[in-house]
Amino acid sequence: MTHATAQAAPVRPSPLAFRVFLGGQSVSLIGDGLAILAIPLLVLEVSGSPYAAVMAAIPRTVGYLLVGLPAGALVDRLNPRTVMLAMDVVRFGVFLTLAVLSASSHLSVPVILALAFVAAGAGVFFETALTVAVRDLVEEDRLVRTNSLLEAVNQSAQIVGPGLVGVLSALWGLQAALVINACTFAVSFATVLRVLEGEDRTSRSAGPPLRTALRGVGGDLVQGLRCLRSLRVVLVVTCLQASANLFLAVGYLLVFYLRDTLHLSASAASAVVSAGGVGGVLGTMVALRLGRRMRHETLIALSAACLGTTLACLGVATSLVPLLLLNLLLGASTVTAVVLIRTLRQRLVPRALLGRVTATARVAALAASPVGALAGGALTTLNHGDPRPVFMAAGALSVLTTVAAWAFGLRAGSHAAPGTEQGREQEPSLPGTPDAETSETP
16 A cells, blocks of 8 residues: 555544634643743742753753754654643643642752753644644645744743733742643643544544654654755755844844943833834734735745844944834744744645654754854954944844845745645655554544
């Protein structure tokens, strides 16, 4: 039996079930936003050490770098919704455990960091599986809309989540915030399970057993890299995203620039930083509106060019209003590119390889960020504490890499006609598993 004949057509959920699913993922993203501040606050409550609080931000980055690639390979071998359910259980357990231990005063910084790392690793698996699940659940012409909605909630959660933690902590204590954080993952679990229950189970393979899935993961990663290399447009946008993260990392200097170089007030600096979050929400709207009318490769290039230009302009702006507008535009162009790059991968990468290619791209982008931050800090120090030339140089280099990306792949595009499902018809079977077992329809 060939893979083409074994591959069953996806069974789409009803519109109501899909709205329930998206609602659950929105609540889950709010939980991620709550964790941004809840973990550092918990570390401070236990230790009182600013250094330890900074360490609390490390598990997410380290978690992605350590488990990102294996997560992609395993998600490709397993049913993505099973992965999502399991990871929701893990994250629920982590935050409930943190709340119980905190209330009983049996909590230490190493325990917090270890549990935060487990939650971060579970989040990596969940996000990768969600990308594949969206591909399975959504028709191609609705991918931009769905990705825009999820990213809008993600951006909003990063703005609202920390403030919500502050309110909950003031009213009922930090333990209450941790319990509510755990409950967001319980809601996600229930909605994912609801979508599963609404499917025709006879048309979906449950995927191979975990022991079988773990065999040959190394070979799967190599296969994913070969796929990435063979898809020119996907490879180019992956390199473009990594380079953009490298240059965007100078944004870590923004607060220093606003306070120490321009001598703006704390409230003014906060307003400029918040404008970037608002811009991110607007960027999802731009992706939704223009993604229906323009070729995605063109819009990605325009967004990346706008990103670089805005970054350079931040180095010459000196007053509050231009800084607000520029950081808003920076957030909007960044998120527009992110939504469309994600959609492009879902559209072009074969379903059986989507987890690996997605994870590889995210790891590359994430690894570039600390390198850019360290380089930006070092160059600013060498320039006697003046970050303006660093912003301008990063912006100029970002524009140049965008021009190169346009010349080497984005201009030609994928040559896929609108509405076609390129890459979906012929999907390579996974090594070590029967063809029929690689068919995972919702």
